[in-house]
Amino acid sequence: MITEQTCIDLHCHSTASDGALSPSDVVARALNNGVDVLAITDHDTIGGLAAAQQFNQQQPQPLQLVTGVEISTRWHACDIHIVGLAFDCEHPPLLAFLAQQRQLRELRAQEIGQRLEKAGIDGAYQGAKLLAGDAALSRGHYARYLVETGVVDDISKVFKRYLARGKTGYVPNTWGDMQTAIAAIHAAGGIAVLAHPSGYQLKGKWLKKLVREFKDAGGDAMEVVLGQQSPDDLVQLAQLANLNGLMASVGSDFHFPGRWLDLGKNLRRPKGLNWVWQTEQWTVE
Structure with missing residues (x-):
């Protein structure tokens, strides 16, 4: 109760x-x-x-x-x-x-990786994918990777500089x-x-x-x-x-x-x- x-x-x-x-x-x-x-x-x-x-x-x-x-x-x-x-x-x-949602997440994650690579951050997709393991790749995994590799020193700064709307690595969602x-x-x-x-x-x-x-x-x-x-x-x-x-x-x-x-x-x-x-x-x- x-x-x-x-x-x-x-x-x-x-x-x-x-x-x-x-x-x-x-x-x-x-x-x-x-x-x-x-x-x-x-x-x-x-x-x-x-x-x-x-x-x-x-x-x-x-x-x-x-x-x-x-x-x-x-x-x-x-x-x-x-x-x-x-x-x-x-x-x-x-x-x-939910399986369809995971597919949409993967497509978005791949494009984030491509945009970060164009900005001079190589291997971000592969690194974030390794952190994610069996989980669907998310912006959070990218943030952790960029902090762990020293690109940025704080997760909140990753979003402000790279992953927030209008930034280099931001990809608009395609959710339903x-x-x-x-x-x-x-x-x-x-x-x-x-x-x-x-x-x-x-x-x-x-x-x-x-x-x-x-x-x-x-x-x-x-x-x-x-x-x-x-x-x-x-x-x-x-x-x-x-x-x-x-x-x-x-x-x-x-x-x-x-x-x-x-x-x-x-x-x-x-x-x-x-x-x-x-x-x-x-x-x-």
Whole structure:
């Protein structure tokens, strides 16, 4: 039973996409941090869920592990991410949809490598691919490679100089729309959640438009409680959720151990919201 004291984190990443820890290590860290309910939401893949579930089941006091994924979509030329929760991870149409997403990621990654090579950074594709291993290649892997090879000394600087919109290595996405991703999640019995709405750096009018159109596309919830946010941001997102009749979710968006952000940390939930785990669709292992 979930209570106000239950520690919940419904957005994090593993080495199945661009996280630094294996799925098993993510679960182990969550357990160590006192997380009670966890969703590993790798980018456009559920490749890490089986290993996470197996490891979790072997623990003396396993946590509640929710199936999760973070799907990339395109909205008015912006990358918008939708988290899917509590779905059937063996649903054939969803698996086919995610396979298509991985192909789009690979094509984009190849073009990023070509653009960086033209800018004088040789071997970036091969180096990032080596870091990614079996995971789909992402901009995060390129960022890690450029830092490890000394091209730039900080991951955030990599995006500012090379991978952000308008920079040398930026390649526009070719994702599908929000409605298609939401439909794929719903077909597998899941809940569609707008990920980190304030993280897209949209101005007030555009943020309201995004939330409204996400709802109109069939979206169920939005992340209100984030790993790093100001009190004003929390208030604004809570108001937007209630105004648009969306359930609220909570997630750290953890990728790697760091000083300011960790699994289950600083995720205090305000009252007065309808949370995703309060719906009949909510299921855990």
